[in-house]
Amino acid sequence: MSSTVHQGERALQQRLGVHERMAEVMGQVVRNAMPAQHIELFEKLPTLLVGGLDTQRRPWATVLSGWPGFMHAPDAQHLRVEALPQAGDPLSLQINMPLGLLALEPQTRRRNRLNGTLVALDSHGFTLQVDQSFGNCPKYIQARVPRWVQRDKPALAKAESARLSAAALQLVRGADTLFIASATPHARGHAGAEGVDVSHRGGLPGFVRVTQHDDGPTVLHIPDYRGNQFFNTLGNLLLNPRAGLLFIDHHSGDLLQLTGDAALQWDNAEGREIRFTVDSGVWRAGALPLEWSAPEFSPHLTG
Template sequence: MRHVGEAAVQRRLGVEARMGEVMGQVVRTWMPEQHRELFCKLPTLLVGSLDAQGRPWASILHGTPGFISAPDERHLHIATRPSLDDPWQAALGTPLGLLGLEPHTRRRNRMNGSVVALDRESFTVEVDQSFGNCPKYIQARMPFAVDRGAPAAPRAEGSALSEDALQLVRYADTLFIASASRTPRAHGGAEGVDVSHRGGPPGFVHIETIEGHTVLTIPDYVGNRFFNTLGNLAVNPRAGLLFIDYHAGHLLQLTGLAQTLWEGELRAIRITVQQGWWRARALPLRWSAAEPAPQFSDPG
């Protein structure tokens, strides 16, 4: 249930044997009923994918709750498709990482699989791996639908981010990171694609400019020790990032080169941006003010 990159990171931190037992117990090839129930009531779905060049991207799909359905324990049916200008497009055999997140309850479940059916308006993903995640580091906020009007045309971002993009990153308390366990061979050569949540105090992402590139450093707080993301980066050092403007519905999607920084048990992920998209008013949703995760609450 784990690949060589995950095992290597676990070995480095002295938890390989223990996590082998844990992952064997909690990572399934089918979805438990509580996972199916969560996916089916969400208005959004986080997606990790690969573009034609094998670069990871993190995206978000949206719809009226019920647009995701689980016809059985091995499949999720998603009654929408990514917009035509999204970096990824569903195709038979496309590997995907899916994350169902309900931020106001801090529930989240993961499903990694591949596309096994599609038509003009929907696609179906078959489970390779299904597992839950704890609620740590999730900023609680309630979504609500709005009339967004017509979304603006996407704007390309280069290796040096625009001021709009930098402003969103500068105050972000949440992001999503996509990674893949190895470089794919025409989609389907990958062992798997993953998308994970990262949360922190507002401004937890450090921003630098190095040789004309925007470089983002994200602290990697202690989690479930599966090391899905770090394990992928150990064998395929590329990542995609998604930032959501929860007040205005804007999206920022980035892809770039990734490096894991180590200082004892302290870790961080450094992303050198290569390309991205700014999507103004992309989401017909807004969220309430964040209730900070307990790990970041001020005890005073």
């Protein structure tokens, strides 16, 4: 049990009365090797979502891209990625660091997770050894089809302060998708459940509320819709409030990466929410050489 669930995940499952059932479920679906269908998905995708920690142990979420086949599995316990974070990306890779990966195919709403340890790094890419491999349900994913585009050379990264710029606020307020990176307090490589996660959150445009008071930091309010009850992200946040967010402009390829503190709020009138207080961030214009079709919103969303 200790190899698949950590204290924070277990505490939330116990609070909601699902611990015994989820212990059985997670024991069956969380593996230390990738099944064939997970390998197949990684190897056909043009993007990879990545969560990791910087030298100050702050979580960041980012996205890597390449022609399908830029990821391949030499065996079921290793994934080779022929891509690296670009200049200006706040996530820097190091040997033995824990990483959380998310393989997401939005047009089919397929997604798989892989948490592991970086065991090889060179000028072309990196290799991750699997610590945990598991699937996620298709809920709240907006179906959209990617296509490659020729972009001008990406602009230099621009720093975002704790109080977000007008451009950043516009992207956040119009978003229907975001990604969140989180970690246990002592996240390290080869540690089973004690690592880093990156997960998807989706909703109708405007589902992320923004508050700003006086000269204080920007606060984002992210609803926590009912999911698979693994509580990977929320369990991490219960133990360690640091988190990183990624917003993607699906037309321009602009990326907004934020780091800050996140707290789970149970008293919101509309249900649980993650309350994220921005510490700092980076805006990377035209960072992705992809654009996506207009979204087909998840049938699980109402409003």
